Amino acid sequence: MQNILVVDDEAIQRRVLAKMIREARPNCKVLEAKNGQEALGVIQRDDIDIVFTDIKMPILDGLELIEEMNASSHDIKVIILSGYRYFEYAQKAIQLGAFDYLVKPVKEESIAQILEKVESSIRKEKTNQLENEEIKQQLNRTLSVYYERLLSDWVTGGIAESKCNEIRQQFSLESKGIVIVAKLNDESLLMESLYSVDRMKSDMLSGIEGRSSSIGPSVSFYSGEDKSMLITVLTMVRSFTEEIGTLTKLLKEFTAQTFEQFGMPLTIGIGEERSNLFQEARHSCKEALTAASFRYFLHTQDVIQYSEISGLIRTMHYDYLKEEELFKESIRKTKSEQIVKHVDDWFERILENGLPYPDQWNKAVIRMVSGVASAIKDFVTDQDYKDILLEAETRLSASSDYAICKSRFLDTLLQFMDIIQKSRSKKHETVIATCIHYLEMNYMEDLSLDRVSNHLFFSPNYLSLIFKNHLGMTFSKYLTDVRIKKGIELLQNSNMKVYEIAAKVGFKDDKYFYRVFKSRFGVTPDEYRRNNHMHKKEVD
Template identity: 25%
Template sequence: MIKLLMAEDEKLDREMLRSGIHWNQLGIELVGVADNGNTAWEIFRDQQPDIVLTDIKMPIMDGIALSNEIKKTYPETKLIFMSGYQDFEYAKAGIDFRIVEYLTKPINLEELSHLLARTVEGCVAEKSQKYEKERFRHQLAESLPLLKERFYKDWVHGVYPDEEIIREKALFLGIQLYLYTYIIVADMDNYADGTSSFNEYSKQLLDSSILNCISEIVPDPDRAFIFRNKEGQYVILLHDDEEQSSTFFTALSEKIKININMNAKMNVTLSMGGLANNAGLIPDHYKKALEALNYKFFYGQNHVIYYDAIAEPDLGTLPDKDLYFSKILSAVKAVDKDKVLQLIDELFHRLRENRRFSVVYVRNVCIELLSKALISLNDFNKNITEHFNDISVYERILTCDHLSVLSDYIKQAFDNIFSVISDTFRTKHARIIETIKKTVENRYSEEISVEEIAAEVYLSPSYATTLFKNETNETIIQYLTGIRIKKAMELLQDDTIKIYEVSQRVGYSNITYFSSLFKNHVGITPKEFRAKG
């Protein structure tokens, strides 16, 4: 409802207006009726109506004085004057505020009703606009921190094409721009692994802790802005009207690092992109900070890296890379694990001592080495390449953020290769031993030689004997003799088979040699064994 206050000194006119207007139908609440300006002003201050319907000529305080009082404190109030024509012409000299309308007496109720309806409509529209403005201001106030963060993110990422746009947006958000801005990027080391078991609430707590650790150290929080660029990475912008030295910011970064180490229990690498003396140069210095951060790959974790202190990569290549590859692949084929690991250490020492190699080049060297090793072993065992064909193996190489971590991973990969090779040898040897045993068991009755048995598994007699001995702790001849003696003992149980026939059936044409061999193994002669049985 729209509130209205009526001021009229004539009683008959007051009653006519009070009873002759359908206030509720017009959406009006009549909050007061006064017979003079002074009383009207008291009611006005208490009720603060939207519309004042007032006569001009009234005792104590007339309509003009009343209107002037209203103007001072509530200028948006709608005023409708009622007066004779001559009175109104006289009063216009004292009216310098907005009047919705005026009516000359005698008042026409129908005309007044139409006027009130239009005035109510205007009040409702203004209230709606005012509400929307207030709602917008409220939303803006609530979202201001997010809008500021969005502005800074877009700023450092080079979204704004020129400095004038940056200044306009900063002014809208109430952000003061300074002559100098220094950019630091804080990157949490091993963030993904360290938070893999965290739920979202735990991550938010850690995020708040890290932001607090940074805020505690910055010298003037009102001249600094800190935001999370992505999970585990934060951007710090420090503004000032005076130029500070790189030594100052290096010391500041060290303090931030120590504070995060102690209170957030995280290792952190901070990279410094230098001092920007122009708002439009912020993106360039942000890129420098990210480039410096890449050198964590060489410097290691929990360090402060200054862009101007790093060497520009020459994008060169390691001269003796192919020689190292050749030596490593030869050692792999020779199944010399210790030699392979030694050569990998030497290779990474060469890569580490020259930090002018790009990170991409170093990673590509590792991918090439692993790929060549797998290809060279493909003919030996296809299971090896299948075992390492998972794309995650190469993704791990591409995401290793430190050279020592990459070195350990490559050595672990080759260790896994040797495990597969060992499993392959064990499987292959088991098949060879099984074939030799079956050959002996099937042909023990023949006068078979070691050469013939080795030929069945396509090995030389000496290698076949050595392999069989290593796997079974006995020679092929010993295994053959054992099988023959066991079969002879079974045949001797049958009295219808003569002893010389037993000798022949188990592969011995010389019965004397058979009897001597049998006694050496069983402790008694074949004849004594039969008699005893």
Template identity: 25%
Template structure:
């Protein structure tokens, strides 16, 4: 946020500029001007949100500056500085919408409090304006507004409407594969630094961005612009998941509803292209063929695989079918879901015939079996149904989890060696080549506790060893054992050891 100090007395300008801790008030830049005309030029170039101005200045007085800057130059709050003899001017200033006036000599504390209040009011006004603008943009995307209103909402600046010759629209959506779906877009919503694309709104479960195309270079380079935007968004997720993007063709600002539909149609192609894709409408061949993959699924061969307990053979059969769906560029979510249900039912039928306690198996692996079968790519559906069948067939063999010892042994060894690092369920599952939901199920089944509980046990065990050393510093032990929150370290330590780290050290002395 910017503030402009306009006063023809240098000692007042410099005193205010250096005598106030502007950063603590939420001010990023302090500008100065020695008269009204210079102040007007600064407002034209920098557009400060807050103006602090003397009433009497050469060239243009504070009241005229207030009127012009507030009408067309973006100033949102104005504070007038005046002497006792100018009280009538101050009353007139209030009529122009000035926030307040202060009598000279200025009280620094009083001015600081007033600026802080102005900054807070501006942020709240911008928040409300942003919500109102997003509601209007959603109306645009829903085709509820006429063309002139679209131009007015998106591109009215002052008294003019300055639309670019063309625009393109990008629809960004969080990926749901492998059950790792972030509820909400708080992490990635909004403008991305360094990108020329503009964030518009959240609509139809996607984040909508717009790229302005004003030059020949931008027309040929807008694909790369959106690809860069997607990379930046995925970096903001910091390993918590991924996003995909559909990008429209080019069109006029008034075509934005149609461009939005193109972007969403392009996004649907991540089903076969995979998560993390940036897909362009002009390049995506829309597949109009209705698919019923479950009708072509080889049930007989699948039954044989289940009856013979040939897990690898069933996985291969599933993989072949999903590969065929990718080759046919399937974008139909229901087709993938129906195929998964068909495969699951084949396995259930064989297990019922053999008198297996299906309910017991499902109950002991609830995390995977009760997860929603809603993914954004064929890879996600394939991984889910393979893990599902894997657990069912292992239950059919009644191996009671012993077959997972190699996987869990590798995971436990890694935790014992790297307990001081950031280890997540997802990252460890990737180390042992399993999906997170599947790995979570088999870990708890064999170890008797969930992943987080066991990791805390390993960390606290090593913390106890370190706390036995002389001249130990507790918060350093917490950091070395992977606890970046000291309070959480103390809480877990007390839970597992029955005392605080300090009490543990004193007891050992």
């Protein structure tokens, strides 16, 4: 869709021409202006592609309008509207760069023809522009691939002095400076981004180059080993301590803009200053990478200087067997509150005396999980055990910061506890089912909790406990319920005396049978039987 402007001081002619253009190109946006000065305002406000303008107008005429447009950066096709008596003005307009002219009164077929002609010219120019741009980009890519590789080798491993001189001359760098590393917190976001990855990376490169160059001569490029890592070599005339405040502010602006524009959280690490950066760039780069990695613990900071954290770094060794036993004991006892407390204590204690290297800490956490997992080994199959450990290790390794690691570690330990709970619950359900079956088959005998538990090889306390936990009643109440149920069946389907039924279903005393029955149903066994017979007769 194109934006077309009609400029004419005569309102009727302007509106008629605008209407003819709208009918010829209904998808185009057609605007109007009554003189050249008003037209310039529209051009500045809207992205105009084509202008139809009269020559003779007050304030600013058509020729002056063309001259003003020539002085601007707008690439606009101008069609002059001219009567026969002003034809020499149309020729003058063509000399000034007008695309073509139309003689008034303008006809509909003339409008269609001139629009087709100008649109064809615009398409051809755009095609040529794209071809030229592609050629230019190919040349730039060829150049950038060479220097990107050279710069990457320089800051990661060092290069020959001749190559250092080449970099110095190519990018006009000073000897004194630092290396800055900007790294995505989550590389998978690149795959999820709706924005063109190449366009995004290009904009990020321009963003950091623009800010760093305000401090001193610099060059920015993507790492040859890790394309999600943006490296900036910043050189300066003044000392780093004089520039760090301004630099930090600019880098924080850059991370905020990147997140706002692309939804990509960045961490920036700053290496220490080197007086001879061409020989020591790799050291400053390593420090910048180390500083960026400590976002793992300092998750509220997005710009981290190596000089600020170097004194806090400590090497750690795995000596947490005591904590490992505490975790296992809490899991076996299924005490979730204890697990949470032990995790809080352990994670807080790790940071009391300094910051371990993130990769060392991550390995320690994974080793702890592997040790604690032995608590569940007897409750799962060998394959399930391996799968559980692999999943836990994968999730912990992918933790982007200390807080997420802690949350996932706690979830893993609570999962271990849940496995034991469910396994024990399943075992209890099996015991209950076995006991119920035994009572159903032997309710008529002289049964007691001790007798049944001895027969099933369980302790009386254990059997009593799981009856209460799983059935919500005592062993004796459940046995009485079974006997009453069997007694009702005999009352309904036999002619046995009540005292005979009581003995048949396991009650030693028929008076106790009477008492329990009436307490349960509100009637005696005899009354229940009579009422049941009367109900059957009514039904029959």
